[in-house]
Amino acid sequence: MLQRTPYPGIFQAFNIKSLFLKNRIVMPPIATNFAGQNGEVTDSMVKFYTERARGGTGLIIIENANIDYPLGKNGARQLRIDHERYIPGLTGLVEGVKKYDTAICLQINHAGGTTSNERTEGRGIVGPSDIPAKRGGEIPRSLTIGEIEDIIEKFAQAAKRVQSAGFDAVEIHGGHGYLINQFLSPLMNKREDDFGGSMENRARFFSLVLREIRKNVGDSFPVFTRISADEFIENGNTLNDTLETLQYLCPYVDVLDVSSGVTDSAHTIVDPSSCPEGWRVYLSAEIKKRYPMPTITVGNIRTPEYAEKVLSENKADLIAIGRGLICDPDWVNKVYDGDTIIKCTSCNQGCTTNRIVKNKPITCIVNPNQFDTLYFL
Numbered sequence: 001m002l003q004r005t006p007y008p009g010i011f012q013a014f015n016i017k018s019l020f021l022k023n024r025i026v027m028p029p030i031a032t033n034f035a036g037q038n039g040e041v042t043d044s045m046v047k048f049y050t051e052r053a054r055g056g057t058g059l060i061i062i063e064n065a066n067i068d069y070p071l072g073k074n075g076a077r078q079l080r081i082d083h084e085r086y087i088p089g090l091t092g093l094v095e096g097v098k099k100y101d102t103a104i105c106l107q108i109n110h111a112g113g114t115t116s117n118e119r120t121e122g123r124g125i126v127g128p129s130d131i132p133a134k135r136g137g138e139i140p141r142s143l144t145i146g147e148i149e150d151i152i153e154k155f156a157q158a159a160k161r162v163q164s165a166g167f168d169a170v171e172i173h174g175g176h177g178y179l180i181n182q183f184l185s186p187l188m189n190k191r192e193d194d195f196g197g198s199m200e201n202r203a204r205f206f207s208l209v210l211r212e213i214r215k216n217v218g219d220s221f222p223v224f225t226r227i228s229a230d231e232f233i234e235n236g237n238t239l240n241d242t243l244e245t246l247q248y249l250c251p252y253v254d255v256l257d258v259s260s261g262v263t264d265s266a267h268t269i270v271d272p273s274s275c276p277e278g279w280r281v282y283l284s285a286e287i288k289k290r291y292p293m294p295t296i297t298v299g300n301i302r303t304p305e306y307a308e309k310v311l312s313e314n315k316a317d318l319i320a321i322g323r324g325l326i327c328d329p330d331w332v333n334k335v336y337d338g339d340t341i342i343k344c345t346s347c348n349q350g351c352t353t354n355r356i357v358k359n360k361p362i363t364c365i366v367n368p369n370q371f372d373t374l375y376f377l
């Protein structure tokens with residue numbers, strides 16, 4: 001492979017613990033709203049991801065699955081991983097993707113204060129403190145220590161299920177303003193016990209989640225964490241804060257998936273087209289200067305030339321292409337073959353708007369026809 005391609009960095013294999021990737025392109029988690037009414041894997045979902053595997057993607061990180069129903073719920077049709085009964089469906093998804101030698105990981109999450117009373121079926125919402133996680137958001141109930149311990153255990157059990165279902169790795173969602181991020185953030189965490197105050201205390205929930213997960217999945221199973229390296233919001237964590245926080249997480253993490261933003265700075269999570277290609281690669285590059293674990297970078301990376309440059313400059317180890325892979329499932333194979341990619345414009349109309357504003361399954365207005373069959377499976 002290496003002899004033919006002008007992109008040797010992209011097509012260089014990657015290995016960590018038991019995980020082998022045939023190339024450096026990662027599909028990051030994309031909540032599709034393709035899950036079933038009860039959080040189960042559907043045929044539409046299997047087809048959606050299998051097409052991205054057939055298109056040559058090295059690793060697919062499946063969209064965030066809820067570890068604590070209903071309090072952790074994020075999204076109208078979200079995957080669930082809070083019970084053993086979800087394992088067979090997830091195994092079907094794993095088998096579909098692995099047929100194409102694509103590795104597969106599952107992201108696990110608790111929405112915390114970003115959810116709503118309606119979404120939690122009238123049970124209210126929870127967070128580290130009684131501070132809304134977004135402008136105009138509902139006020140969460142502050143979690144008790146007992147409840148915190150319970151959620152840590154739920155994360156650990158969920159990670160074990162991820163492993164049992166046959167995934168190659170698990171990713172813990174520690175960013176984008178969800179529960180773990182709420183604990184990390186001085187903006188949303190005003191606790192005065194061991195879980196609030198100093199940076200070490202604010203990192204305690206995340207580090208305990210990671211420690212318990214590690215106990216459950218063993219040493220050789222790769223654990224990824226997604227973080228918002230800069231929250232890009234007043235009084236929130238900056239990159240410098242994150243560089244400090246990582247010392248508490250680093251011992252448990254195999255790969256760091258470096259994202260940014262919280263709900264009120266969502267334009268730094270799903271970047272609009274006005275953001276230059278790869279504008280947030282520097283976050284990963286700075287982390288790499290200080291920490292040994294491999295990183296994933298993300299954010300409007302659309303061309304193989306740019307991806308190759310990031311890898312060759314050692315600013316990240318893996319390149320995530322999210323909406324680019326919604327738009328063109330064959331991105332990787334086309335790059336290898338020198339074919340023209342159908343390029344995502346970061347318009348956010350079919351994907352983000354459908355998923356978040358309309359609570360509908362995602363589509364893509366640049367390349368809509370591929371979705372026709374998915375809706376009717």
Ligand SMILES: Cc1cc2nc3c(=O)[nH]c(=O)nc-3n(C[C@H](O)[C@H](O)[C@H](O)COP(=O)(O)O)c2cc1C
Nearest residue numbers: 028029030031063064299300321322323351352355
């Ligand atoms: C429709 C949609 C759903 C998303 N769902 C998730 C998710 O479940 N978990 C997550 O960490 N990020 C999620 N993201 C963020 C993406 O993983 C990615 O970081 C973001 O789209 C920026 O990368 P891109 O410019 O390559 O698309 C989502 C993005 C979109 C557009």
